Amino acid sequence: MTTRKVASKTSVKPPAKAPAKKTAPTPKATTRIALIGFGTVGSSVAKLLAELKLPGLELTHIFNRDVARKRALPTAKFVPKSVVWTDDVNVLLASDADVIVELVGGLTPAESWIKKALAAGKSVVTANKQLIAYRGPGLMKLAAANGVYLLHGAAVAGGVPVIPGILQGLGGDQVTRLSGIVNGTCNYILSRMETGADYLTVLADAQQLGYAEADPSADVDGYDARAKLCILARIAMHAELNPDDVPTQSISVIDAVDFAYAKELNCTIRQISSAQADGTTVHARVAPMLVPLSSPIAWSHGTQNMVVSSGRFGGDVVFSGHGAGGEPTAVAVVSDLLAVSQKCATVQLPIRKRTVTGDFLAPHYLRFIVDDKPGIVSAISGALSKVGANIDSILQRPGYPKHRLAFVVTTEPCLTSTIEQAVSSIAKMDCMLERPLCLQMLERND
Amino acid sequence: MTTRKVASKTSVKPPAKAPAKKTAPTPKATTRIALIGFGTVGSSVAKLLAELKLPGLELTHIFNRDVARKRALPTAKFVPKSVVWTDDVNVLLASDADVIVELVGGLTPAESWIKKALAAGKSVVTANKQLIAYRGPGLMKLAAANGVYLLHGAAVAGGVPVIPGILQGLGGDQVTRLSGIVNGTCNYILSRMETGADYLTVLADAQQLGYAEADPSADVDGYDARAKLCILARIAMHAELNPDDVPTQSISVIDAVDFAYAKELNCTIRQISSAQADGTTVHARVAPMLVPLSSPIAWSHGTQNMVVSSGRFGGDVVFSGHGAGGEPTAVAVVSDLLAVSQKCATVQLPIRKRTVTGDFLAPHYLRFIVDDKPGIVSAISGALSKVGANIDSILQRPGYPKHRLAFVVTTEPCLTSTIEQAVSSIAKMDCMLERPLCLQMLERND
Numbered sequence: 001m002t003t004r005k006v007a008s009k010t011s012v013k014p015p016a017k018a019p020a021k022k023t024a025p026t027p028k029a030t031t032r033i034a035l036i037g038f039g040t041v042g043s044s045v046a047k048l049l050a051e052l053k054l055p056g057l058e059l060t061h062i063f064n065r066d067v068a069r070k071r072a073l074p075t076a077k078f079v080p081k082s083v084v085w086t087d088d089v090n091v092l093l094a095s096d097a098d099v100i101v102e103l104v105g106g107l108t109p110a111e112s113w114i115k116k117a118l119a120a121g122k123s124v125v126t127a128n129k130q131l132i133a134y135r136g137p138g139l140m141k142l143a144a145a146n147g148v149y150l151l152h153g154a155a156v157a158g159g160v161p162v163i164p165g166i167l168q169g170l171g172g173d174q175v176t177r178l179s180g181i182v183n184g185t186c187n188y189i190l191s192r193m194e195t196g197a198d199y200l201t202v203l204a205d206a207q208q209l210g211y212a213e214a215d216p217s218a219d220v221d222g223y224d225a226r227a228k229l230c231i232l233a234r235i236a237m238h239a240e241l242n243p244d245d246v247p248t249q250s251i252s253v254i255d256a257v258d259f260a261y262a263k264e265l266n267c268t269i270r271q272i273s274s275a276q277a278d279g280t281t282v283h284a285r286v287a288p289m290l291v292p293l294s295s296p297i298a299w300s301h302g303t304q305n306m307v308v309s310s311g312r313f314g315g316d317v318v319f320s321g322h323g324a325g326g327e328p329t330a331v332a333v334v335s336d337l338l339a340v341s342q343k344c345a346t347v348q349l350p351i352r353k354r355t356v357t358g359d360f361l362a363p364h365y366l367r368f369i370v371d372d373k374p375g376i377v378s379a380i381s382g383a384l385s386k387v388g389a390n391i392d393s394i395l396q397r398p399g400y401p402k403h404r405l406a407f408v409v410t411t412e413p414c415l416t417s418t419i420e421q422a423v424s425s426i427a428k429m430d431c432m433l434e435r436p437l438c439l440q441m442l443e444r445n446d
Numbered sequence: 447m448t449t450r451k452v453a454s455k456t457s458v459k460p461p462a463k464a465p466a467k468k469t470a471p472t473p474k475a476t477t478r479i480a481l482i483g484f485g486t487v488g489s490s491v492a493k494l495l496a497e498l499k500l501p502g503l504e505l506t507h508i509f510n511r512d513v514a515r516k517r518a519l520p521t522a523k524f525v526p527k528s529v530v531w532t533d534d535v536n537v538l539l540a541s542d543a544d545v546i547v548e549l550v551g552g553l554t555p556a557e558s559w560i561k562k563a564l565a566a567g568k569s570v571v572t573a574n575k576q577l578i579a580y581r582g583p584g585l586m587k588l589a590a591a592n593g594v595y596l597l598h599g600a601a602v603a604g605g606v607p608v609i610p611g612i613l614q615g616l617g618g619d620q621v622t623r624l625s626g627i628v629n630g631t632c633n634y635i636l637s638r639m640e641t642g643a644d645y646l647t648v649l650a651d652a653q654q655l656g657y658a659e660a661d662p663s664a665d666v667d668g669y670d671a672r673a674k675l676c677i678l679a680r681i682a683m684h685a686e687l688n689p690d691d692v693p694t695q696s697i698s699v700i701d702a703v704d705f706a707y708a709k710e711l712n713c714t715i716r717q718i719s720s721a722q723a724d725g726t727t728v729h730a731r732v733a734p735m736l737v738p739l740s741s742p743i744a745w746s747h748g749t750q751n752m753v754v755s756s757g758r759f760g761g762d763v764v765f766s767g768h769g770a771g772g773e774p775t776a777v778a779v780v781s782d783l784l785a786v787s788q789k790c791a792t793v794q795l796p797i798r799k800r801t802v803t804g805d806f807l808a809p810h811y812l813r814f815i816v817d818d819k820p821g822i823v824s825a826i827s828g829a830l831s832k833v834g835a836n837i838d839s840i841l842q843r844p845g846y847p848k849h850r851l852a853f854v855v856t857t858e859p860c861l862t863s864t865i866e867q868a869v870s871s872i873a874k875m876d877c878m879l880e881r882p883l884c885l886q887m888l889e890r891n892d
Contacts, residue, residue, distance in 0.1 A: 048618060048759055055796065153615060159760030161615020168614050168790070169599060169607020172494060172780025296766075299745065313494055314605035314768060314777035320742075321763035331760035334618025338793045344614070345791075347784045350501065 031341035034061035034092040034122075036113060037103035041127060041154075043075035044330035045101060050078040052334070056341045059083055061092045093117055099149075099340050101333060102126040111135055118142045118150065125336040127154035127329055133227035133243045136234065137351065149345070151336035156228045157182055157305040159328025160321040164335070164346070166236045166309060171347045173311035175236040178275045179442070182228040184303030184324040185212045185219035186251050186271035190288070191301045194259055194268050199252060211303060211324075222248030222271065222286035229273040229286060236309055237277050239354040241284060247358030249287035253437055257400075258367055261408045262290050264395055265365070265441075268298050272442065274360070282354045285416070290365050290441040297442065363392060363441040364411045364419045368426075369434045372405040376431055380409060387422045389414040404433060416440065477787035480507035480538040480568075482559060483549035487573060487600075489521035490776035491547060496524040498780070502787045505529055507538050535559055539566055545595075545786050547779060548572040557581055564588045564596065571782040573600035573775055579673035579689045582680065583797065595791070597782035602674045603628055603751040605774025606767040610781070610792070612682045612755060617793045619757035621682040624721045625888070628674040630749030630770040631658045631665035632697050632717035636734065637747045640705055640714050645698060657749060657770075668694030668717065668732035675719040675732060682755055683723050685800040687730060693804030695733035699883055703846075704813055707854045708736050710841055711811070711887075714744050718888065720806070728800045731862070736811050736887040743888065809838060809887040810857045810865045814872075815880045818851040822877055826855060833868045835860040850879060862886065 033049070035042050042062070049059050060083060064070045067085045079085075086092065089109075092100060093116050100117040104110050105128050114124050114131070118139065126132065131139070132152045143150035153163045157180075166175075181187050188211050192202040203220070206212035218224045230243045251271050262269050267290040276283040291298045296318050300306040305323025310316050322328035339346075370376055381391055389411045396407040411419060419438055427435045479495070481488050488508070495505050506529060510516045513531045525531075532538065535555075538546060539562050546563040550556050551574050560570050560577070564585065572578065577585075578598045589596035599609045603626075612621075627633050634657050638648040649666070652658035664670045676689045697717050708715050713736040722729040737744045742764050746752040751769025756762050768774035785792075816822055827837055835857045842853040857865060869884045 044759075052618070052620060054618070159619070159757070160763050161611040164614035165607040165611030165765070168610035168785060168792075169778065169781050171784040172498070172500070172782075173605070173777040174498060296745065299742065311605070311777065313490075313773040315774060317606050317765070317767035319611070319763070319765060322761045327759040328761060331619040331757065332615065335615050335793070336618075338617040338795075339614060342791065342793050344793055345788065346614075347781070347788050347790055349784075 029056075030058045031056055031099060031337065032058055032060040032097045033099055033101060033337060034063070034095060034097035035059065035101045035103065036063045036089060036092065038062050038064040038070045039103065040326035041329045041333065042101070042103045043073070043078070044326035045103075045333050047075070047078040048327070048330050048334045050080070054334070054338060057334075057337055061086065061095055061097050063087065063089050063092050089113055093120055093122075097122060099123040099125060099337060101337070102128055103333075104128075105130065107131055107134060114139060114150075115142060118146050118148060121146055121148060123149040123151075123340045125151050125333055125340060127152070127333060129155040129224065129227040129231060133230040136231065137240060149340045151339060151346070152231070153336045154329050154332035156231050157307060157319065157321070157323040158325065159331040160305055160307070160319050160323060161332070161335070162232070162307045162319045163235060165319060166232070167346045170236065170309060170311060170314065170317065171349060173314045175309050175311050176277050177310040178229070178232050178236055178273075178307065179297060180229065180232065180273045180305070180307040181270055181297065181300045182273050182305055182307065182323060183219055183225040183271055184305060185216070186225070187300055187305070188303045189220070190251060190254065190268075190270055193254065193256065196256070198256055199254065220252050221250040225271060225273045225286045229275055229284060232307065233275045233282060233284065234351055237275065237282065238349050238351045239277065239282050240351050241282055241354055241356050245356035246284045246286060248285075251288045254288050257406045258437065258439075260397060261365075261367065261395055264397065265290065265410065266293050267291055267441070268293060269439070270297060270300070272297065276360070280354060281357055283358070283360050284356050285358050285360060285440070288439055290439055292442065295442060359416045360440055361413050361415055363413050363443065364416070365439040365441050366409045366411070366419070366423065367437040368407055368409070368432065370405050370407070370431045371433055372402045373431055376429070379429060380426055383422045383426045384409070384411065387418050389419055389422055410441065475502075476504045477502055477545060477783065478504055478506040478543045479545050479547060479783060480509070480541060480543035481505065481547045481549065482509045482535060482538065484508050484510040484516045485549065486772035487775045487779065488547070488549045489519070489524070490772035491549075491779050493521065493524040494773070494776050494780045496526070500780070500784060503780075503783055507532065507541055507543050509533065509535050509538050539563055543568060545569040545571060545783060547783070548574055549779075550574075551576065553577055553580060560585060560596075561588060564592050564594060567592055567594055569595040569597075569786045571597050571779055571786060573598070573779060575601040575670065575673040575677060579676040582677065583686060595786045597785060597792070598677070599782045600775050600778035602677050603753060603765065603767070603769040604771065605777040606751055606753070606765050606769060607778070607781070608678070608753045608765045609681060611765060612678070613792045616682060616755060616757060616760065616763065617795060619760045621755050621757050622723050623756040624675070624678050624682055624719075624753065625743060626675065626678065626719045626751070626753040627716055627743065627746045628719050628751055628753065628769060629665055629671040629717055630751060631662070632671070633746055633751070634749045635666070636697060636700065636716055639700065639702065642702065644702055645700065666698050667696040671717060671719045671732045675721055675730060678753065679721045679728060679730065680797055683721065683728065684795050684797045685723065685728050686797050687728055687800055687802050691802035692730045692732060694731075697734045700734050703852045704883065704885075706843060707811075707813060707841055710843065711736065711856065712739050713737055713887070714739060715885070716743060716746070718743065722806070726800060727803055729804070729806050730802050731804050731806060731886070734885055736885055738888065741888060805862045806886055807859050807861055809859050809889065810862070811885040811887050812855045812857070812865070812869065813883040814853055814855070814878065816851050816853070816877045817879055818848045819877055822875070825875060826872055829868045829872045830855070830857065833864050835865055835868055856887065
């Protein structure tokens with residue numbers, strides 16, 4: 001990083017940036033846009049700006065490493081000749097751009113760049129879910145202090161306007177529950193597994209198709225979805241959660257046998273991000289869960305995203321569509337650029353810190369792989385009964401070998417922590433060939 | 447109407463109404479709210495304001511006929527003692543309220559009241575779809591000229607934030623198609639008929655439950671949905687349509703036999719509001735249509751609403767939830783009140799007048815009731831072939847009497863006008879006991 005001077009936080013803002021409030025914006029002076037990152041989303045933003053020719057928006061700067069390679073790509077054809085390309089981010093931060101679009105993701109160095117941009121009196125539009133989940137409130141304060149905007153509609157569910165829809169349309173409700181499929185990679189993997197494919201094959205396909213990273217952990221282990229869930233909880237429930245406090249369970253533990261048993265229970269399996277307000281506590285969890293086939297949540301296939309927001313007064317509201325990909329994400333970015341350009345602030349309500357618990361009162365699915373011998377079911381039901389969990393059903397499909405028998409027990413609603421206590425004791429039984437799998441089961445109205 | 451003076455359009459606005467722009471609203475001085483109409487929605491707005499205690503919102507006035515009766519209702523318990531009740535609307539218009547909530551519906555007298563409110567420098571929040579469909583652009587201009595807001599998030603799909611979601615989240619896309627279920631009454635009737643009930647019985651139930659008016663025409667004949675479709679086309683496609691130009695077909699023509707045949711085609715029947723951009727023309731229609739059971743549109747049951755917006759870049763986005771009812775609609779109203787209170791303008795893009803055609807290139811479903819005799823199918827196929835329509839299937843379920851035989855022909859995609867031409871000639875055949883029913887069939891990806 002060079003020490004090139006950028007406009008300081010206390011610099012006087014040019015008058016053009018702070019016009020008197022107008023309710024119905026007549027086309028403003030052009031808003032100058034600088035892109036940080038010219039990858040899949042960045043180049044799609046350039047394409048949309050070129051094709052849509054929206055009034056008042058002008059792409060003026062692009063930052064990327066190895067500019068020469070990026071400028072030679074076919075996607076660069078949408079970039080106006082007048083645009084300044086640079087591999088020095090300070091050129092953008094010191095430029096006359098009105099808004100910086102940050103598309104590099106992650107906390108470092110994105111956070112310091114965004115802080116500098118805000119301090120320099122530039123608005124910021126970002127798709128960076130980790131940054132907004134972990135640092136959102138502080139950055140929002142910085143933006144407000146500098147009289148500029150920080151918008152992040154692309155950070156959750158890409159092209160599906162969940163964030164603007166909730167902010168502008170559900171502020172008049174009290175949202176008590178959120179359930180979502182907000183990671184397209186996991187949804188692709190699990191909906192392919194639903195039709196019989198195995199995890200590792202589908203993961204390899206997803207990597208080939210560009211849906212999954214070489215290191216798929218952020219997606220499959222739930223960290224990506226967890227950041228999005230925390231952003232949703234903030235805007236919908238006005239609850240500030242520490243993302244690190246939200247328990248996650250990897251989808252890599254799901255096996256073909258689980259889809260077979262799920263089907264017998266009229267369910268499928270999806271990575272669900274779930275939050276439920278409960279006084280000063282929020283129950284929150286990201287995990288593969290059994291979802292009734294009759295629930296809207298089961299409608300999402302492939303890389304589709306879906307968020308269900310349940311309100312005390314308005315009931316369930318469902319948003320769904322393409323949650324990822326260059327162009328859908330660029331739709332959210334360009335929509336935010338319009339809002340910045342037309343000085344459209346978003347509704348803000350007081351946000352309160354909330355304690356997170358991973359406990360949900362719910363039915364649970366327990367799948368055991370055992371070396372079969374008499375007395376197993378009795379021992380398992382004893383362990384469950386000891387913690388006060390009632391068995392709802394026992395399922396044993398034919399065709400599994402005795403020495404590696406997969407069978408399932410479902411329980412009536414009980415706390416996740418209670419059932420995990422029983423699972424820990426069951427896991428110690430000699431006959432258990434693997435640690436039992438414990439999944440929460442959504443009910444039809446969840 | 448009295449001649450009591452209301453603040454004129456040219457009156458100087460008090461400085462508190464036009465503060466310098468602030469990006470991040472700190473709680474503003476209280477926004478004073480006057481309700482026109484204390485019915486189901488109005489009393490729910492009072493309830494939400496009382497229960498949610500949102501910062502900066504204060505209910506100050508209520509207008510209704512027969513105030514004494516309204517004040518005696520149990521729903522009045524949510525109204526603060528300080529509120530001024532009146533049966534003279536001019537009291538509200540001349541008051542110090544900052545925003546008028548119009549909930550009486552219809553063009554007259556709502557239009558003149560809203561104009562007076564805007565001219566008096568008051569913002570307006572309304573759920574009035576007819577008024578916004580027919581007079582929206584003029585009223586928006588009047589609001590802008592007076593430096594105030596006119597918001598109507600409750601006018602389409604009640605508690606489902608379709609309007610704010612599209613305005614703030616899809617401005618960066620080019621929406622090419624809209625398909626929606628936006629009339630809960632029709633959806634209730636048709637989804638009940640799907641399970642075997644007949645039209646008149648279900649309509650009577652709907653009236654009993656308060657879902658349908660004593661005169662159900664606005665709902666079942668499609669005028670309510672048509673107004674909503676025109677509003678959606680305006681905000682999503684930036685296309686201004688004359689609602690009177692949009693063809694409608696009543697759902698009252700649907701019979702139990704149509705659900706039986708729809709089922710054989712793996713479809714159900716719903717009232718669909720559909721618009722498709724095509725250069726300077728918009729194809730638009732409100733009619734009962736066959737919907738594939740595999741399509742998201744078929745998921746909506748009961749009074750649920752659903753809107754699918756298809757964009758060139760973002761693909762399909764689905765919004766669904768409770769489209770009507772006091773509390774869901776009040777959620778939209780109160781969300782709009784927050785936006786007014788926090789000076790949150792909405793993104794506005796240039797809107798262009800568009801010609802409407804009711805023609806869609808689509809497969810069609812033709813149901814005939816005939817006094818059976820040889821040669822009918824041959825005559826029908828001749829009439830279809832004469833206009834260039836190809837038959838896709840002929841279905842005849844067993845069990846109908848020969849002298850009143852119901853059978854169905856489906857066609858490959860052809861224009862609505864073409865197929866209607868054939869239907870007119872077929873209708874003249876002696877054996878036809880009723881005018882043939884012609885319905886558009888949505889395809890899976892519509």
